[in-house]
Amino acid sequence: MLPHAGRTGSATRQRRGVRRLALILIVLAALVVVSVVVGSRMIEPGVVWRSIVAFDPADDRHLTVHLLRLPRTLLVLVVGAALGVAGTVMQAMTRNPLAEPGLLGVNAGAAAVVATGIAVTQVVAIEWYLWFSFLGAALAAGLVYALGGALSHAANPVRLVLAGAAVSVVLGAYTSTLLLNFPTVFDRFRFWDAGSFQGRSWDVLGPVSIAIAAGLILAIAVSRSLNALALGPEFGRALGVSPRRTWMLAGLAVVLLAGASTAAAGPIAFIGLTAPLIGRSVVGPDYVRLIPVSALIAGGILLSADIAGRVVALPSELQASIVSALIGAPVFIALVRRRRVPAL
Known part of the structure; x- marks a missing residue:
């Protein structure tokens, strides 16, 4: 009975740890998005996405994302x-x-x-x-x-x-x-x-x-x-x-x-x-x-x-x-x- 209770407690702690880790990853992903969007000049998330999948060097917002926001966030x-x-x-x-x-x-x-x-x-x-x-x-x-x-x-x-x-x-x-x-x-x-x-x-x-x-x-x-x-x-x-x-x-x-x-x-x-x-x-x-x-x-x-x-x-x-x-x-x-x- 006691070993079974120990295994149950260990499994509960493991599930709790997995949930906390998943929460950390979700928060971290959200912070990455906010970091690229927020600054002295706000850039809409849609513009950020387009700058990644369809970069336009003539658009100064795309340049801001590629040359400043992305390297800064990663750093x-x-x-x-x-x-x-x-x-x-x-x-x-x-x-x-x-x-x-x-x-x-x-x-x-x-x-x-x-x-x-x-x-x-x-x-x-x-x-x-x-x-x-x-x-x-x-x-x-x-x-x-x-x-x-x-x-x-x-x-x-x-x-x-x-x-x-x-x-x-x-x-x-x-x-x-x-x-x-x-x-x-x-x-x-x-x-x-x-x-x-x-x-x-x-x-x-x-x-x-x-x-x-x-x-x-x-x-x-x-x-x-x-x-x-x-x-x-x-x-x-x-x-x-x-x-x-x-x-x-x-x-x-x-x-x-x-x-x-x-x-x-x-x-x-x-x-x-x-x-x-x-x-x-x-x-x-x-x-x-x-x-x-x-x-x-x-x-x-x-x-x-x-x-x-x-x-x-x-x-x-x-x-x-x-x-x-x-x-x-x-x-x-x-x-x-x-x-x-x-x-x-």
Whole structure:
């Protein structure tokens, strides 16, 4: 009788999870449509459809959809998914449900190299900021791994977090000093640092998508190992999982995901923190399912923030990072207050 009741309860939870996942997909599809339609100039859904199936280069509305709205919408989804998965993996690595990608110094490293690149080269094109940011994220993460002892000792996520905090403080101080002493650098840097998708085109989406795709593949590849290590390194070793190898691959995934997303849109907070918490309420703590679900949820949250930013201050825009913080902070506080933080 008891096993039958257990199977019934498991089936009920599975059906509930499927319904929630279907709802997420429906909401996400609706947000994509709204994102292409809404902006400083509203474009009717029929016009959007015709611009896709029968593109007319002489119609400025079709050009707006193809050159601005579509790449922007896709970039928001890709960046949101990257931040959600990076947050999920980071929480698994540290066994801390309040961890987020910035703990590895990714944001601080990206900002430091972007500011340095502007000061040295005086570039203004966002495509160059992309490469500066990605280089900074990779260098900062490499430095954190070296200082955290991951290259010479048994991998220790706590040591990595402490090293990441120290590197972030030092790089943050360096960036602030640079901006205070070079006002022209600040004028250009602040538009990237604000965290916006305005003006992002296919040229940005292409290289970012490649890096994020590699990070997603790595994150999915280590998802089962993260499940094994959730109860501790000793339990993982008993199951044949190498903690050091898993943490190294997971850390590389975080660098690719968070570094590319920060490069494309600047630092964006709360997405990588909030999406995994919501995801656990949908599919539970299994990282095989949690990683893709967190990607969908994060993409939806960030796309909602980007849409809201376009309409609340017409004809101007409010940066997506500001709106995502306004959305993510109350959601995060509500999740924490309603119940205990979900176990990893």
